Amino acid sequence: MPVYSDKVMEHFMKPRNVGEIPDADGIGEVGNPVCGDMMTFYIKVKDGKLEDVKFKTFGCGAAIAVSSMVSEMAIGKTLEEAARITNQSVAQELGGLPKNKMHCSNLGASALHKAIKDYADKNGIKIEGLKVEEEEHEDDEKTC
Amino acid sequence: MTGRVYLDYAATTPVLPEVLQAMLPYFNEVYGNPLSIHAWGDRARQAIEEARAKTASLIGVARPEEIIFTSSGTESNNMAIKGLALGRQDKGKHVIVSEIEHFSVLHSARTLQKSGFEVTTVPVDRNGVVNPDDVARSLRKDTVLVSVMHANGEVGTIQPIKEIAGKVREAGALFHTDAVASTGILPVNVAELGVDALSMAANQFYGPKGAGALWVRRGVRLLPLMDGGVQEDGRRPGTENVPAIVGMGKAAEIARIEMTERAAKFTALRDRLIQGVLGKVPYTILTGHPTQRLPNHASFCVEFIEGEAMLMLLSSQGVAVSSGSACTSRALKASHVLIAMGLSHEIAQGSLMCTVGIGTTEADIDYVVETLPPIVGRLREMSPLWAKHLKQGKGE
Numbered sequence: 001m002p003v004y005s006d007k008v009m010e011h012f013m014k015p016r017n018v019g020e021i022p023d024a025d026g027i028g029e030v031g032n033p034v035c036g037d038m039m040t041f042y043i044k045v046k047d048g049k050l051e052d053v054k055f056k057t058f059g060c061g062a063a064i065a066v067s068s069m070v071s072e073m074a075i076g077k078t079l080e081e082a083a084r085i086t087n088q089s090v091a092q093e094l095g096g097l098p099k100n101k102m103h104c105s106n107l108g109a110s111a112l113h114k115a116i117k118d119y120a121d122k123n124g125i126k127i128e129g130l131k132v133e134e135e136e137h138e139d140d141e142k143t144c
Numbered sequence: 145m146t147g148r149v150y151l152d153y154a155a156t157t158p159v160l161p162e163v164l165q166a167m168l169p170y171f172n173e174v175y176g177n178p179l180s181i182h183a184w185g186d187r188a189r190q191a192i193e194e195a196r197a198k199t200a201s202l203i204g205v206a207r208p209e210e211i212i213f214t215s216s217g218t219e220s221n222n223m224a225i226k227g228l229a230l231g232r233q234d235k236g237k238h239v240i241v242s243e244i245e246h247f248s249v250l251h252s253a254r255t256l257q258k259s260g261f262e263v264t265t266v267p268v269d270r271n272g273v274v275n276p277d278d279v280a281r282s283l284r285k286d287t288v289l290v291s292v293m294h295a296n297g298e299v300g301t302i303q304p305i306k307e308i309a310g311k312v313r314e315a316g317a318l319f320h321t322d323a324v325a326s327t328g329i330l331p332v333n334v335a336e337l338g339v340d341a342l343s344m345a346a347n348q349f350y351g352p353k354g355a356g357a358l359w360v361r362r363g364v365r366l367l368p369l370m371d372g373g374v375q376e377d378g379r380r381p382g383t384e385n386v387p388a389i390v391g392m393g394k395a396a397e398i399a400r401i402e403m404t405e406r407a408a409k410f411t412a413l414r415d416r417l418i419q420g421v422l423g424k425v426p427y428t429i430l431t432g433h434p435t436q437r438l439p440n441h442a443s444f445c446v447e448f449i450e451g452e453a454m455l456m457l458l459s460s461q462g463v464a465v466s467s468g469s470a471c472t473s474r475a476l477k478a479s480h481v482l483i484a485m486g487l488s489h490e491i492a493q494g495s496l497m498c499t500v501g502i503g504t505t506e507a508d509i510d511y512v513v514e515t516l517p518p519i520v521g522r523l524r525e526m527s528p529l530w531a532k533h534l535k536q537g538k539g540e
Contacts, residue, residue, distance in 0.1 A: 033490035036470040056528040060452035060471030
């Protein structure tokens with residue numbers, strides 16, 4: 001088993017905000033099961049802020065901890081602030097991740113950004129600083 | 145939580161107390177170099193030869209001098225694949241291996257490829273079984289070596305070695321089998337199997353880590369992996385690891401005596417575990433052959449969830465098992481064995497491997513069978529794949 005930080009273990013054992021939002025304002029999905037990790041994020045937006053964030057994750061301990069941490073970091077933030085959460089900053093908040101988990105499992109911020117993009121597109125608005133990473137390896141089994 | 149139930153005997157077994165006792169004097173009492181011409185050397189040399197006889201006896205070898213002690217199953221496999229193929233390269237440069245071999249065989253074959261050998265990889269069926277006819281069809285005039293494992297450590301499947309060996313012999317090639325997962329667990333007899341070389345490792349049958357052996361039939365040419373002195377007839381130079389070799393011999397002696405009893409005990413525990421898990425965890429499949437499998441081996445794929453997360457939660461309840469999921473491996477690749485058997489990457493992610501051993505009790509099995517379902521339930525509740533499955537109306 002990889003050596004995870006106490007913070008990762010804590011989020012893995014007691015993940016926050018697991019679930020779906022039935023009437024979500026935005027939904028974002030990343031990953032594929034070949035690489036091992038899939039995340040779906042649901043957001044509820046009120047007055048330009050993330051009123052609620054929930055997730056479902058298929059994946060390793062790191063993927064689950066990352067999802068939980070992202071949800072915690074995002075709730076209550078404005079969409080612009082949430083757009084600035086990066087996969088790197090999530091890993092930092094978790095006290096670091098094993099090297100080989102940085103790419104594959106650390107996709108929480110990307111999933112959140114996709115959900116925000118989904119909301120923005122539906123409502124015809126632009127969120128400053130929002131970047132949605134292309135999933136360049138969706139069909140490529142070798143580049144997990 | 146600290147460890148409570150160890151079901152990872154395929155990773156390694158503990159060293160039996162009798163084995164440890166047998167080894168201890170060879171660290172600081174009988175510390176001579178077996179090559180030395182004096183009393184200290186004589187005693188060490190004698191101990192090695194006794195261990196060689198016991199190890200030979202475990203696999204039905206009549207001439208103990210055909211046993212070469214190594215450091216591990218991996219070294220034995222490297223020595224067999226490279227040493228046998230290179231020893232015969234004047235006759236041809238074609239080698240056949242199965243898709244589900246251990247990496248020490250597969251990667252050794254890859255190394256041969258780099259020096260001009262051709263390698264054919266034969267497939268396995270859904271149960272992980274090699275079809276002897278596939279091997280027969282792959283044999284060529286220039287085939288010098290075929291290697292198919294006796295039993296697979298990840299899915300427990302036992303191969304029809306006798307049938308495969310028969311075809312290989314007819315074609316005049318050498319046949320090696322990696323019996324690391326089976327030696328000491330199943331009756332292994334080289335004459336009955338009809339093989340020319342066989343690999344084994346002590347830490348699979350309650351001997352120490354760092355001790356393995358390769359048996360090569362007398363008269364078969366084997367090029368050594370290392371150059372050096374005359375130890376192990378020059379085939380494996382370097383001062384012998386005397387305590388480890390003594391431990392391997394002792395473990396082999398005990399395994400031979402206790403094998404039938406152990407196998408009966410393991411089979412009952414294994415079947416209790418398989419029935420328990422399949423009965424209590426829906427959408428779980430048994431991987432490997434349903435009956436032609438190692439008596440100590442139960443392996444599954446639990447659908448809609450990932451193995452590492454399962455292992456971590458089981459570990460938090462004191463249960464030690466393993467997984468072939470991509471996330472569990474350092475290279476983040478799903479087990480090549482499960483993929484070769486035709487399982488999808490998604491299913492392979494839910495890999496769970498449990499192996500019982502001499503310390504396992506019925507209560508241990510029942511504890512695992514009780515502990516697993518809520519863990520699976522919890523991870524499925526978190527899984528988007530499970531949610532999708534439920535929305536699709538549970539149908540397949």
